[in-house]
Amino acid sequence: MLKRSLPREKAPRISVNGGLATLAALQRLGEAWIDFHGPSEPRRLLKESCQLELLDLFGRTQKELAAYHAAYRAWRELVAEHDRLTHETRLAPDQLAYVEAQLAKLDALDLTEDAIAALERDFSRLNRAQELTQLCAALENGLSGDDGVATRIGGLLREAHQLEQLDPASRPLTERLHAASIELNDLAEELRALGGQFTFDPEQAEQLSQNMSSWLDAKRRHGGTVESVAAAREELRRRIEVQGDLEGALARLEGRIAKARASAASAARDLRAVREKAAKALAKVGAQSIAHLGFKKAEFQIRLVPLDDLGPQGDTGVEFLFSPNVGEAPLPLSRIASSGELARVMLALKTILADLDDVPVLVFDEVDANVGGEIGRVVGEQMAGIAKGHQVLCITHLPQVAGLGDNHLLVEKDQSGERAVVRIAPIHAKREARVSELARMLGDRHAKSARQHAEELLKA
Secondary structure, three states: OEEEEOOOOOOOEEEEOOEEOOHHHHHHHHHHHEEEEOOOHHHHOOOHHHHHHHHHHHHOOHHHHHHHHHHHHHHHHHHHHHHHHHOOOOOOHHHHHHHHHHHHHHHOOOOOHHHHHHHHHHHHHHHOHHHHHHHHHHHHHHHHOOOOHHHHHHHHHHHHHHHHHHOHHHHHHHHHHHHHHHHHHHHHHHHHHHHHHOOOOHHHHHHHHHHHHHHHHHHHHHOOOHHHHHHHHHHHHHHHHHHHOHHHHHHHHHHHHHHHHHHHHHHHHHHHHHHHHHHHHHHHHHHHHHHOOOOOOOEEEEEEEEEEEEEOOEEEEEEEEEEOOOOOOOEEHHHHOOHHHHHHHHHHHHHHHHHHOOOOEEEEEOOOOOOOHHHHHHHHHHHHHHOOOOEEEEEOOOHHHHOOOOOOEEEEEEOOOOOOEEEEEEOOOOHHHHHHHHHHHHOOOOOHHHHHHHHHHHHO
């Protein structure tokens, strides 16, 4: 349940399931729930990144793409390491000694979560040892001292045994009292043992203080977590090791880089094979879908373009080719398609990919702005087809599209008063209101021909 309030005199508030949330959190949810297609959406189709995204969605390349990303990232990290070593200067003797001293301090620490937690606990005990010892002693005395609870419960046990002799049914109560006596004695022993832990000999106290000082210094220098300090320790160790054999380290790293690149190249080939298969299939069904939108003899092709080197998305780019007219060679969309043609190509692809997309809500904001007539009706039918498996919201000025909606909401702006007011009213439950609105969209809500056409749109 999402709620966003915009008070005139207070800060906006966003809640998700009743709890306060940020706008960034709402945006992240929106990316998973809503796919928005505005008037500028078809222009995205001109970008290679968008075309590749659509191809990968159709080809279900998630597995191959993830494998390639992992291999590519591992290769690039090694290349970055090689670049860093190449530009790394040798340390002077005093610099090397300083780095070694820093490493020795970190090596003296047990950099595990449990060990650091124990260090911080023991140091806190050391600082408050007298107070802790006194509290443990007071508790122990209150339990097992001459006038303690455990001592007094012994007398109560004798009376409980007398009660048991007079009334055997009270034996369970005597047993519970006996168990309580044992538990109190055990508790007193544990408090005595705990009090002993707060006693530190001078040498132990000095070592504990040194370790805590080293840990606090390491946190200040390298970040506030055990993980960041451990990473800094490994970096210092690497710097020292490299100083002894910089050329050898570079040579070994070059061997690892070659293997990593070969692994990335192999993953890229696997990804390319899946994409090639998907490109042929998507081009075929894409051409069929585009033909339904008025391009009876149009051509649609998808071409993979080899890259000079491995890139973040593989070893190939992609190019969508289109020819709206018979006898013309297919060219890249950016060189041939008009805005109306682009809108229809995008809608055709979205229709194909809708079944593969997990996003439940699709919003089409005037994507039919550059089409009309019979094609407008076909565009509406395509959206209605998508709506069989998704929630589709469509903002449109085309009656051919509006007539196909399961629900019809009329948006009006009223500026008759001192302040403009926007009203949204459902009209699908009132057929006369819907006919009147469709007739208005056709040109004249009072014209007989317009009203007849509106009736025909609704019947169809």
